[in-house]
Amino acid sequence: MSAAETMSIFSPALAARFDALVQKYPLRRSALVPMLLYAQDEIGYVSDAVIEEVARRVGITPLDVRGVATYYSMLRFKPAGRYNLQVCTNISCMLRGGYDIFDHLQERLGIGHKGVTADGVFSLEEVECIGACCWAPAMQVNYDFHDELTNAKVDEILTDYKAKAAQGGR
Amino acid sequence: MPRLVSHPDEVKIVTKRFGQGAANIDRYVELGGYESARKCLAQGPEFIINEMKASGLRGRGGAGFPTGLKWSFVPKVSAKPKYVLVNGDESEPGTCKDHLIFLYDPHSIIEGTIIAGLAIGSKMGFIYLRGEYRYLIEIMEKAVADAYMKGYLGKGIFGSDQEFQVVVQTGAGAYEVGEESALMESLEGKRGVPRIKPPFPAVVGLYGGPTVINNAETIATVPHIFAMGAAAYAAVGSERNGGTRLFGISGHVERPGVYELPMGFNLKKMIYEVAGGIRGGRTLKAVVPGGSSTPVLRPDEIDIGMDFDQVGKAGSMLGSGGVVVLDDQTCIVEFALRTISFYQHESCGWCIPCREGTDWLKKSLTRFHAGFGKAKDIDNIQYLAENMMGRTFCPLGDAAAMPTLGFVKKFRKEFEDHLDGKPCPFAKHVDVALV
Numbered sequence: 059m060s061a062a063e064t065m066s067i068f069s070p071a072l073a074a075r076f077d078a079l080v081q082k083y084p085l086r087r088s089a090l091v092p093m094l095l096y097a098q099d100e101i102g103y104v105s106d107a108v109i110e111e112v113a114r115r116v117g118i119t120p121l122d123v124r125g126v127a128t129y130y131s132m133l134r135f136k137p138a139g140r141y142n143l144q145v146c147t148n149i150s151c152m153l154r155g156g157y158d159i160f161d162h163l164q165e166r167l168g169i170g171h172k173g174v175t176a177d178g179v180f181s182l183e184e185v186e187c188i189g190a191c192c193w194a195p196a197m198q199v200n201y202d203f204h205d206e207l208t209n210a211k212v213d214e215i216l217t218d219y220k221a222k223a224a225q226g227g228r
Numbered sequence: 229m230p231r232l233v234s235h236p237d238e239v240k241i242v243t244k245r246f247g248q249g250a251a252n253i254d255r256y257v258e259l260g261g262y263e264s265a266r267k268c269l270a271q272g273p274e275f276i277i278n279e280m281k282a283s284g285l286r287g288r289g290g291a292g293f294p295t296g297l298k299w300s301f302v303p304k305v306s307a308k309p310k311y312v313l314v315n316g317d318e319s320e321p322g323t324c325k326d327h328l329i330f331l332y333d334p335h336s337i338i339e340g341t342i343i344a345g346l347a348i349g350s351k352m353g354f355i356y357l358r359g360e361y362r363y364l365i366e367i368m369e370k371a372v373a374d375a376y377m378k379g380y381l382g383k384g385i386f387g388s389d390q391e392f393q394v395v396v397q398t399g400a401g402a403y404e405v406g407e408e409s410a411l412m413e414s415l416e417g418k419r420g421v422p423r424i425k426p427p428f429p430a431v432v433g434l435y436g437g438p439t440v441i442n443n444a445e446t447i448a449t450v451p452h453i454f455a456m457g458a459a460a461y462a463a464v465g466s467e468r469n470g471g472t473r474l475f476g477i478s479g480h481v482e483r484p485g486v487y488e489l490p491m492g493f494n495l496k497k498m499i500y501e502v503a504g505g506i507r508g509g510r511t512l513k514a515v516v517p518g519g520s521s522t523p524v525l526r527p528d529e530i531d532i533g534m535d536f537d538q539v540g541k542a543g544s545m546l547g548s549g550g551v552v553v554l555d556d557q558t559c560i561v562e563f564a565l566r567t568i569s570f571y572q573h574e575s576c577g578w579c580i581p582c583r584e585g586t587d588w589l590k591k592s593l594t595r596f597h598a599g600f601g602k603a604k605d606i607d608n609i610q611y612l613a614e615n616m617m618g619r620t621f622c623p624l625g626d627a628a629a630m631p632t633l634g635f636v637k638k639f640r641k642e643f644e645d646h647l648d649g650k651p652c653p654f655a656k657h658v659d660v661a662l663v
Binding site for chain 1: 395516
C-alpha cells in the first residue's frame with residue numbers, strides 16, 4: 059500500500075469508486091465533480107481533508123479543487139444534519155405553497171435556511187427548482203424526493219426520519 | 229414517486245413505455261427496444277441523418293434547433309475523437325419531463341445515444357444528469373451496465389465491429405451547466421462557465437473534439453423516429469415542428485402533470501381541457517409557456533398552437549415545454565421577483581451584464597415588492613433588462629431579462645399598484661433566503 063493510500067480519508071469503497079471512475083474518461087480531471095459529491099456523501103461535507111485528497115488523486119492543486127467545488131450548490135463546506143431537508147420554493151412550487159412548507163419546517167425545527175438542529179438530526183435549506191414541478195410542492199430529504207406536500211405530510215415525514223435517526227439509520 | 233397522468237388527447241410516442249417496467253432491459257427489448265439501433269447500425273450514418281432531418285425533430289432543450297441538421301454539422305473526418313453528450317441537467321423552473329424519461333424509460337436514452345454516435349462516427353457518449361437526480365442516476369447506471377452485459381454497448385456492439393462506450397455523469401447543482409458549453413466545462417472537471425462561440429461544439433467541443441449535445445428528451449425521441457418512420461413521426465406534429473412534446477403543466481391547474489401532446493397543440497385547450505382548468509374554479513391571470521425564462525402570456529394571448537414557430541410569433545418561446553399557470557390571486561411582482569431571484573442565484577458571474585443585471589433586478593424588485601418602489605423604478609427595471617439582452621456569452625442573461633421585460637410590459641398596472649407604500653394587493657411575501 060502506498061503512502062497516499064494509507065493516509066486516505068476515503069473508505070476502501072470510495073477509493074475503489076474513484077479508481078474505477080477515472081478509467082472511464084479521456085481526461086482524469088473529469089472525475090472531479092462526481093468525486094467531490096461522492097466524498098461529501100461519505101464524509102458529510104467537503105472538508106479541507108477532502109479537498110487535499112481529491113486534489114492528490116486527480117493530480118491537480120487543492121486550490122484548483124476549491125475553485126471548482128465552490129461553484130456547485132450541492133457541495134457544502136460544513137456539515138449538514140443527518141437528514142438535509144431541501145425545500146423547493148421556485149415558481150411551480152411557490153404557486154402551490156412551497157413557502158408555506160418552508161415556513162412550517164422553520165417553525166417545527168426552530169432553524170432557518172442552512173440551519174442545523176442542535177441534535178444534528180435535521181438541517182434545512184431553501185433550494186431552487188429540483189425538477190418536480192408537476193408534483194409540487196416538493197422537497198428532497200438528502201436524495202429522496204417527497205412531493206405533493208402538505209403540512210400534515212411534512213409532519214409525518216419528520217416523524218419517520220426521527221424514528222430512523224433514533225435507530226441509528228441513515 | 230412522481231404521479232403519471234393521462235388524457236385522451238395525448239399521443240404517446242416517447243411516453244408509450246412509461247409505467248410498463250421498461251427500465252428492465254429484457255422488458256425494454258420485449259417492447260421493441262434496441263431495434264432502431266440495430267436498424268441504424270445496418271443502414272449507416274447517411275441514412276440516419278437523412279431520416280432525422282425528415283422527422284422534423286427540433287431540440288427539446290428549448291432552442292428548437294433541428295436535430296438532424298445539428299448532427300450533419302459534425303465533420304466526417306476528425307483528428308480528435310468525437311463525442312455525444314446528453315444533457316440531462318434539467319433545471320429550468322417549470323420543467324420535469326426528463327425526470328420521467330430517466331425513471332421509466334432509461335434505455336431509450338441509451339439507444340438514442342448509440343444512434344447519435346453512429347450518425348456522427350463517435351465511439352463515446354456521456355449522459356449527464358443533474359446531481360439532485362441521484363436516484364435517476366442510479367437507474368441510468370444500472371441500465372448502462374445491463375446494456376454492456378447484453379453487448380449493446382462496448383466493443384463490437386450488436387455483434388458488429390463498431391465500438392460505443394457510455395458514461396453516466398453526475399452534476400453537483402448548477403442551472404448554468406444546462407447550457408451546452410458550460411456543460412462541457414463541467415464534464416471536464418471545471419467550473420460551469422460558458423465558452424464563447426464560435427467555435428461551435430460540433431467542431432470544437434468536449435475535450436476539443438467535435439461534439440453533438442442534445443437534450444435528454446430529444447435523444448429519447450430518436451429511437452421512436454426509426455421505429456415508426458420519419459415521415460409518420462413528422463406527420464404527428466405541426467408544420468416544421470415534427471412529432472410530440474412532453475409538456476409539463478404546473479401551477480394553478482386542477483390536474484398538473486407531464487402530458488405528451490402533438491406539437492402545435494392549442495395552449496388554451498391544454499390548460500382548460502387536458503389539465504382540467506384553473507384550480508378551485510378561479511380565473512386565469514397569466515401563463516409562462518415554456519419554463520421560467522420564457523416571456524409571460526396574458527389570457528387573451530393563449531389561443532395559440534404550442535410549437536416553436538407559433539409561440540415565437542406570439543412573442544414568447546416554446547422553451548422547455550414547462551407550462552406554468554398563474555391564477556387571479558397571484559401577485560405578478562412577487563412572481564417576477566421569485567423568477568429573477570433564481571437567475572441571480574444561478575448566474576455564474578462570468579459575464580458582467582448578467583452578473584450585475586440579475587443582481588440589480590433582484591434588488592429593485594425586492595424593494596418594489598416591499599412597498600418602497602418609485603415610479604421611475606418600473607422604467608429602470610425595463611432599462612436594466614433591455615441592456616442585458618444579447619450581451620453575454622450564454623443565454624442565461626437573456627433568460628433572466630426576457631421574462632422580466634414581459635412582466636413589466638404586460639402587467640405594468642400591477643407594478644403601479646405597489647407604488648407609494650401601498651401594501652401588496654395580494655398580501656403575500658417573498659423572503660428570499662437564498663444566498
